[in-house]
Amino acid sequence: MQSVKLFAAGLVAAVMGMGAANAQNAVKIGVILPYSGQFADTGNQVDAGIKLYMKQHGDSVGGKKLEIIRKDVGGIAPDVAKRLAQELVVRDKVDIIAGFVLTPNAIAASSVVQEAKKLMVIMNAATSIITTKSDYSVRTSLTLPMVADTLATWAVKKGGVKKSYTMVSDYGPGLDSEAAFQSAFKAAGGEIVGSVRMAVANPDFSAYIQRAKDLNPESIFVFVPAGSQPAAIGKAFAERGIDTKKVKVMSTGEFTDDSALKQSGDAALGVISAWNYDHNHDSAMNKAFVEAYRKDNAGANPNFLVVGGYDGMHVIYEALKKTAGKTDGDSLVAAAKGMKWESPRGPMMIDPETRDVVENIYIRRVEKIGSTLGNVEFDKFENVKDPVKAAMKK
Amino acid sequence: MFGPVAGVLFDGFAYGMLLFVLSVGLSVTLGLMNFVNLAHCAFAMLGGYVAVLVTNELGWPFFAALPLAFIGAAAVSVLLERTLYRRLYRASDLDQVLLTIGIVFVSVAVAAYLFGTTQQPVDVPAYLRGSISFAGVRFASYRLFLIVVALLIAVMLVLGLEHTRFGAQVRAAVDNQRMAAGLGINVELVFAVAFALGSGLAGLGGALAVEVVGLDPYFGFTYLIFVLIVVSVGGLGSIAGTFAAAALIGIVDIAGKYYAPELGAFLIYLVMVAVLMWRPAGLIGRRQ
Numbered sequence: 003m004q005s006v007k008l009f010a011a012g013l014v015a016a017v018m019g020m021g022a023a024n025a026q027n028a029v030k031i032g033v034i035l036p037y038s039g040q041f042a043d044t045g046n047q048v049d050a051g052i053k054l055y056m057k058q059h060g061d062s063v064g065g066k067k068l069e070i071i072r073k074d075v076g077g078i079a080p081d082v083a084k085r086l087a088q089e090l091v092v093r094d095k096v097d098i099i100a101g102f103v104l105t106p107n108a109i110a111a112s113s114v115v116q117e118a119k120k121l122m123v124i125m126n127a128a129t130s131i132i133t134t135k136s137d138y139s140v141r142t143s144l145t146l147p148m149v150a151d152t153l154a155t156w157a158v159k160k161g162g163v164k165k166s167y168t169m170v171s172d173y174g175p176g177l178d179s180e181a182a183f184q185s186a187f188k189a190a191g192g193e194i195v196g197s198v199r200m201a202v203a204n205p206d207f208s209a210y211i212q213r214a215k216d217l218n219p220e221s222i223f224v225f226v227p228a229g230s231q232p233a234a235i236g237k238a239f240a241e242r243g244i245d246t247k248k249v250k251v252m253s254t255g256e257f258t259d260d261s262a263l264k265q266s267g268d269a270a271l272g273v274i275s276a277w278n279y280d281h282n283h284d285s286a287m288n289k290a291f292v293e294a295y296r297k298d299n300a301g302a303n304p305n306f307l308v309v310g311g312y313d314g315m316h317v318i319y320e321a322l323k324k325t326a327g328k329t330d331g332d333s334l335v336a337a338a339k340g341m342k343w344e345s346p347r348g349p350m351m352i353d354p355e356t357r358d359v360v361e362n363i364y365i366r367r368v369e370k371i372g373s374t375l376g377n378v379e380f381d382k383f384e385n386v387k388d389p390v391k392a393a394m395k396k
Numbered sequence: 397m398f399g400p401v402a403g404v405l406f407d408g409f410a411y412g413m414l415l416f417v418l419s420v421g422l423s424v425t426l427g428l429m430n431f432v433n434l435a436h437c438a439f440a441m442l443g444g445y446v447a448v449l450v451t452n453e454l455g456w457p458f459f460a461a462l463p464l465a466f467i468g469a470a471a472v473s474v475l476l477e478r479t480l481y482r483r484l485y486r487a488s489d490l491d492q493v494l495l496t497i498g499i500v501f502v503s504v505a506v507a508a509y510l511f512g513t514t515q516q517p518v519d520v521p522a523y524l525r526g527s528i529s530f531a532g533v534r535f536a537s538y539r540l541f542l543i544v545v546a547l548l549i550a551v552m553l554v555l556g557l558e559h560t561r562f563g564a565q566v567r568a569a570v571d572n573q574r575m576a577a578g579l580g581i582n583v584e585l586v587f588a589v590a591f592a593l594g595s596g597l598a599g600l601g602g603a604l605a606v607e608v609v610g611l612d613p614y615f616g617f618t619y620l621i622f623v624l625i626v627v628s629v630g631g632l633g634s635i636a637g638t639f640a641a642a643a644l645i646g647i648v649d650i651a652g653k654y655y656a657p658e659l660g661a662f663l664i665y666l667v668m669v670a671v672l673m674w675r676p677a678g679l680i681g682r683r684q
Contacts, residue, residue, distance in 0.1 A: 040614060201662075209407065229612065230612060233517070240526060242403070242527075265515050265610065
C-alpha cells in the first residue's frame with residue numbers, strides 16, 4: 003500500500019514537473035466566451051475572429067508557441083466567469099485572459115486578473131466602466147456611450163435634426179445609451195421632446211410607437227437588445243406608418259446587423275446607425291479580411307464581434323513582440339498602451355490612459371446594395387474616445 | 397383622438413388573437429385530460445421552424461407552410477403522446493410538469509443544434525406586409541390576417557364541438573370522464589385526437605407568430621408564460637373563455653404600454669391576479 007502511494011505521488015510530481023517545463027516555451031491564452039446557450043452565436047463569431055487571425059499570422063510569436071484554452075461561460079453568469087478565470091490562472095497557468103462578450107462576466111473576471119496580474123483583452127463587452135475595474139484590462143471593441151454620443155452629435159450638427167424622441171429598452175445597456183444620447187444631443191443644441199423606456203421582454207412595440215407618433219418627432223433614437231427585437235420594432239415602425247424619409251430613425255449598429263436586416267426586410271430602409279464596423283466598409287484591408295472570413299465560414303459575413311476578436315489577437319501578438327516574449331501582466335499592458343494599427347475597421351489605438359479603444363465611428367444608412375440590404379457609410383467621426391470615462395476624469 | 401385609441405385597440409386585439417391560437421390547444425387538453433403539458437409552446441416552436449424551413453429552404457408559399465406547420469406539430473405530438481405522455485396520465489401533477497419541462501429543454505437544445513441560436517425569418521408574401529389606411533387609422537395587414545385566421549379557427553372549433561359527434565364525445569369526456577367511459581366512449585382515443593389537434597393548433601400559432609415576434613430556440617419558454625396566463629384567466633377546457641381571456645390580455649397589454657409605459661409588461665400580471673381572485677376557475681371555467 004505504502005509503495006503504491008509513493009509511486010502515485012512520484013508520478014503526479016513528475017507530470018506536474020513536465021507541465022511546468024513545457025510552459026516555458028508556450029504562451030497560454032485563456033479565452034472565456036459563451037460557446038453555448040442563448041449567446042452562442044456571438045461567442046462563436048468572436049472565436050472565428052481569433053481563429054482567422056491565428057491562421058493568417060501563424061500560431062507562434064517571437065519563438066514562443068501560442069496555446070489557446072477555451073472555456074464556455076454559457077451566457078450571463080458572472081460567478082461562472084470568475085470561477086473559469088480562476089481555474090485558468092491557477093490550474094492551467096495561463097499568461098493572458100481574453101474574450102468576454104457580456105459585461106457582467108467581464109467585470110467578474112476583472113477582480114481575478116487584478117490579483118493575478120495578467121493581461122485581460124476584452125473583445126466585445128461594451129459598458130464604459132469595465133476597463134476601470136482592473137489595471138490589466140484592455141478593450142478592442144467599443145463602448146455604447148461612444149456610439150450614442152457620436153450619433154447624437156452628428157444628428158444635431160450635420161443631420162439637421164433639432165428634436166428627438168428616445169425609445170430604449172429598460173435595462174442596463176438601454177439606460178446607458180439613453181443617458182449618453184440625451185446628454186450629447188442637448189449639449190450639441192438639440193431638444194429631447196420625449197422618451198419612453200420599454201419592457202425588455204416585449205413582443206409587441208405598437209403601443210410605444212403610437213406614443214412616439216402622437217408627438218410627431220423629427221427623429222427617433224432606438225435601442226433594443228439584439229435578437230428578435232430589432233426586426234420586430236422595425237416592422238412595427240413600418241406598420242404604424244413611420245416613414246424613414248420623413249422621420250429620421252437612428253440607432254446603434256446592433257439594430258442594423260445582417261441578421262436583423264434579413265428579418266426586417268425593406269422596413270429597415272433609411273434607418274441611420276452609428277457603429278465601429280460593417281463588412282461593407284470600403285478599404286483594401288477590409289475587402290481582403292471579408293474574403294478570407296467568407297472562405298473559412300461558409301460565405302458568412304464578418305461583423306463587429308469577429309473584428310473585436312481579430313483585433314484582440316492583434317494586440318496580444320504585437321504586445322508579445324514588443325516585450326520580446328515576456329508574459330507578465332505589467333509588461334504586456336505597458337506594451338499595449340498607445341498601440342496604434344490599421345484594422346479592417348479602420349485606424350485604431352489603445353488609449354494609454356484608459357486602456358480602452360480609440361477608433362472611428364461611422365455614420366451609416368441602410369440601403370439596397372445589389373439585391374440585399376446593407377449599411378452604407380456616409381460620414382465618420384475620427385479618434386472617438388469613450389465619453390463616460392473622459393467625463394469622469396474632469 | 398379616436399385614431400390612436402382605435403390603433404391601440406386593433407393592435408391589442410390582433411396580439412390577443414395570436415395568443416388565442418397559441419393557447420386554445422392547451423386550454424382544451426388541460427381541461428380535457430387534466431394533463432399539465434408545459435411543452436405546449438415547444439410544439440408552437442416546432443411549427444415555427446417548419447414554416448421557416450418550408451418558406452426559406454423549399455421556397456413554397458407561406459399559405460402552404462401554415463397547414464404543414466399544423467400537421468408537423470400534430471404528428472410529433474402523436475409520437476410523444478404514444479411514447480411518453482400516456483405513461484403519466486395517472487401520475488401526479490409534479491411528475492407531468494417535470495416530464496414536459498424536460499421536453500422543452502430538449503427542444504431548445506435540438507433547435508439550437510439544427511438551426512443555431514439566431515433569429516429565423518419567415519418569407520411572408522408582400523401583400524401581407526405593410527398596412528392599410530382606413531378612416532385615418534393605419535391597420536397592419538398582417539395583423540388583419542391574424543384576426544381573420546383566429547376568428548376562423550374559433551368558429552370552426554365551436555362548430556366542431558357543438559355539431560359533430562366527436563365534439564360531443566369531447567364535451568362528455570371533459571364533463572365527466574368516468575361516466576363517458578362507462579357509456580362506451582373510447583376516452584383514450586378522444587384524448588389522443590384532441591391532444592393532436594391542440595398541439596397542431598399550437599404549431600399553427602407558432603408559424604403565425606414568427607412574423608410578429610420572431611423565432612429562436614427559446615420560444616418554448618418565452619411564450620409559455622403568456623399562454624399560461626391566458627389559459628388560467630380564461631378557464632380550462634373552454635374555447636370561449638380562452639378567446640375572451642386572450643382578447644382581454646392582448647388589449648390590456650397594448651393599452652397599458654400606450655397609456656402607462658412605466659408599468660410596462662407588469663399590467664397583465666395584475667389583471668391575471670385580479671381575475672383569478674374574482675373567479676378562481678377563470679372567466680368561463682368550472683371547478684373540477
